[in-house]
Amino acid sequence: MTCENIHDFANKFLDKDITEQELAELEVHLEFCRNCNRTFGSYKKLSFELNNIESVITPPASILEQLIVDLQSTGISETSIDDRKKGETEEKKSRPVDKKPEKKDKIKPEELLFSSKQEIFWKRHKLKILIAILAFLFCAVATIYFILFYSKSTSPWQIIGYSGKYYFSEQKNSANNLYLNQKLITDVNSHVIIAIPKLGKINLGPLSEIQLVNDKENESGISLYKGKVEVSTFTQNKHFSVETMNAKFTENLTNFSVEQKNTGITHIEVTSGLLLIQSSKEFFTLSAKYSCDIITKKSYNIPFRVDGNPQFISALKELDSGNNTSEIIAQIAANAKESDAITLWHLLKRVSKNYRILIFNKLNEFFPIPQKVTKDGIIALDNKMLQIWQDDIISRL
Amino acid sequence: MGSSDSKYIINLIASAQKGNKNSFLQLVELNLGNIYLLSLRLLNDQKLASEITKEIFIHTWQNLKQIRSDTSFSSWLHGIAIYKNLELIKKRKSDKSGRGSLESSKPTYINKKLEYHLSELDEEERITFVLHDIVGYSYGEISDLLSDYTKESIIEFIHSARKKLAKEFENDL
Numbered sequence: 332m333t334c335e336n337i338h339d340f341a342n343k344f345l346d347k348d349i350t351e352q353e354l355a356e357l358e359v360h361l362e363f364c365r366n367c368n369r370t371f372g373s374y375k376k377l378s379f380e381l382n383n384i385e386s387v388i389t390p391p392a393s394i395l396e397q398l399i400v401d402l403q404s405t406g407i408s409e410t411s412i413d414d415r416k417k418g419e420t421e422e423k424k425s426r427p428v429d430k431k432p433e434k435k436d437k438i439k440p441e442e443l444l445f446s447s448k449q450e451i452f453w454k455r456h457k458l459k460i461l462i463a464i465l466a467f468l469f470c471a472v473a474t475i476y477f478i479l480f481y482s483k484s485t486s487p488w489q490i491i492g493y494s495g496k497y498y499f500s501e502q503k504n505s506a507n508n509l510y511l512n513q514k515l516i517t518d519v520n521s522h523v524i525i526a527i528p529k530l531g532k533i534n535l536g537p538l539s540e541i542q543l544v545n546d547k548e549n550e551s552g553i554s555l556y557k558g559k560v561e562v563s564t565f566t567q568n569k570h571f572s573v574e575t576m577n578a579k580f581t582e583n584l585t586n587f588s589v590e591q592k593n594t595g596i597t598h599i600e601v602t603s604g605l606l607l608i609q610s611s612k613e614f615f616t617l618s619a620k621y622s623c624d625i626i627t628k629k630s631y632n633i634p635f636r637v638d639g640n641p642q643f644i645s646a647l648k649e650l651d652s653g654n655n656t657s658e659i660i661a662q663i664a665a666n667a668k669e670s671d672a673i674t675l676w677h678l679l680k681r682v683s684k685n686y687r688i689l690i691f692n693k694l695n696e697f698f699p700i701p702q703k704v705t706k707d708g709i710i711a712l713d714n715k716m717l718q719i720w721q722d723d724i725i726s727r728l
Numbered sequence: 729m730g731s732s733d734s735k736y737i738i739n740l741i742a743s744a745q746k747g748n749k750n751s752f753l754q755l756v757e758l759n760l761g762n763i764y765l766l767s768l769r770l771l772n773d774q775k776l777a778s779e780i781t782k783e784i785f786i787h788t789w790q791n792l793k794q795i796r797s798d799t800s801f802s803s804w805l806h807g808i809a810i811y812k813n814l815e816l817i818k819k820r821k822s823d824k825s826g827r828g829s830l831e832s833s834k835p836t837y838i839n840k841k842l843e844y845h846l847s848e849l850d851e852e853e854r855i856t857f858v859l860h861d862i863v864g865y866s867y868g869e870i871s872d873l874l875s876d877y878t879k880e881s882i883i884e885f886i887h888s889a890r891k892k893l894a895k896e897f898e899n900d901l
Contacts, residue, residue, distance in 0.1 A: 370894070373896075374894045377890065379844075381842070397782055402789060
C-alpha cells in the first residue's frame with residue numbers, strides 16, 4: 332500500500348471489509364508513516380464516536396401534543412372503534428365468559444386525550460411539582476417540629492434539694508415533684524431547690540409561695556405570691572419568667588432574685604445577665620448588679636447598682652420619696668459613673684425638663700446618643716428614641 | 729408482529745391494532761425520541777423534523793394493520809421514517825429555488841462535535857452517511873432507496889463524508 336490509498340484502507344476497515352493480507356500491509360505502513368498513522372487514527376476516532384452516538388433525543392413536547400390532537404381529529408378512532416366492536420362481538424361469540432379485556436379497551440377517546448394531556452403536563456412540570464411537594468413537606472415537618480419542640484411540656488419539675496418543711500396546694504403522685512398549676516409553700520426557715528428542666532434552677536426562700544403557671548419548654552414560668560426566689564439559668568434560647576402582683580420578670584441567661592414583700596413591693600436584684608421587666612405601664616431592661624423596687628403595677632423606684640456610691644444611692648432614694656430639689660439632682664449628677672447609665676436613663680423620665688438637660692448631658696458623656704436619636708427628642712421624652720438609646724446602652728454595658 | 733419484540737410491545741401493538749389509542753400512544757412515547765433524532769439528522773432542520781415525526785406516527789397509526797410479522801416494530805417504524813424523510817427531502821429539493829432558504833431552523837442545540845460536523849456536510853453526504861454508518865443500511869439498500877444515484881456514487885458520498893468527519897477528529901488525537 333501507499334500513502335495515497337490510506338483512505339481506501341480506512342474505509343474498508345470501517346466497513347469491516349478488510350482482508351488479513353491488507354490489514355498486515357496497513358500495519359506495516361502505519362509503523363513507518365506518521366501522516367498515515369494520524370489519518371487512520373482519525374478514522375478510528377470517528378468509528379469510536381459513531382459507536383457512542385446517541386440514538387434518542389428529548390423531542391419537543393409539542394410533537395406529542397399535536398399528535399394527540401391530530402389523532403383525535405383524523406377520525407381514525409371511529410373506524411377503529413367500529414373495527415374494535417366487530418372484534419369484540421367476534422370474541423364474545425368465541426369466548427363469552429372472559430369479559431375483562433374488553434372492559435379495559437372501552438376507553439373513550441376524550442378520556443384518552445384528557446389523560447394524555449395530564450401526562451404531558453406532569454412530564455413538563457415534573458420538577459416544579461416535585462420541588463413544590465418537597466417544599467411543602469419541609470414546611471410541614473418544620474412546623475410540626477416547631478410545635479412539638481416549643482410546646483413540649485416539661486412538668487413535673489423535680490425538687491432536688493430542701494431544708495425544713497414545704498407543702499403543696501394539692502397532693503399529687505409524688506412529694507418530690509411540682510406539677511403544672513400546683514402551688515408550693517415553704518415554712519419558716521425552710522428552703523426548696525427546684526430544677527427547671529433543661530434551663531436551670533429555682534431556689535425558694537422561707538415563707539414563700541409559688542405556683543407553676545407555664546411548663547412549656549421555651550417559655551416556662553412561675554407566679555410568686557409571697558417570699559423570695561433566686562433563679563439561675565444556663566441557656567439562652569429558652570426563657571423563664573417570674574410573675575408577681577406588680578410585674579413580670581423574664582430572664583435571658585440571667586441570675587436574679589425576686590422578693591415579694593408583705594408591703595406589696597416587689598424587690599428585684601440581678602446578679603448576672605439581663606432581666607426584662609414588664610409592668611402594665613412599661614417595660615425596661617436591667618443588667619448585672621442592678622436592683623429595683625417595683626412599688627405597684629404602675630410605679631417603680633429608680634433602679635440603681637447595688638455596688639454604687641452610697642451618696643448617689645441615698646440621693647436617688649431622696650428623689651424617689653419626692654424630694655426633687657436642685658441639690659439632690661446636682662448630687663446625683665456629680666456622683667454618677669458610667670456603670671450607672673441605666674439609672675441615669677430612668678432619671679430622664681423622672682425629673683423636670685430643666686434638670687433633664689443636665690441628666691442628658693451626663694448620660695451622653697458616657698454613652699453618646701446613637702444615630703436616629705436627637706437631644707431634642709430625648710428632652711421631649713420621645714418614647715422611640717428613649718428605647719433606641721436604652722437598647723444601645725444595654726448592648727454596650 | 730415482530731419476532732424480536734418483547735411481549736409488552738407485542739401486546740401494545742395488538743391492542744393498538746384494535747383501536748386503542750392509549751396503547752398506540754405508549755408505542756409513540758417509546759419511539760418518539762429515536763424517530764425525531766433520526767429525522768433531525770436526515771433533514772438538518774428542527775421544524776421540519778418535528779412535522780415529519782408527527783406525520784410518521786400518523787402514517788404508522790393508519791397502517792398499523794399492515795405491520796409484517798417478520799420484522800420488529802422498531803425496524804418497521806424506521807422503514808416508514810426513512811421513507812417519509814427521503815420523500816420530504818426530494819420534495820424540498822424540487823421546491824427550493826435557492827439553497828439556504830430553510831437553513832434558518834437548523835438544529836442549534838446539538839452540542840456534540842460529531843452531530844455538529846454532521847450537520848455541516850453536504851446533503852447527499854449527510855443522508856447517505858446517516859443511513860449507512862448510523863442506521864446501519866447497506867450500500868445496496870441505500871441505492872434502492874435513493875434511485876437517483878448509482879451504488880458507486882453513494883459509496884463515494886459516504887467515503888467523502890467519512891473523510892471530512894475524520895479530518896475534524898484529527899486534532900483530537
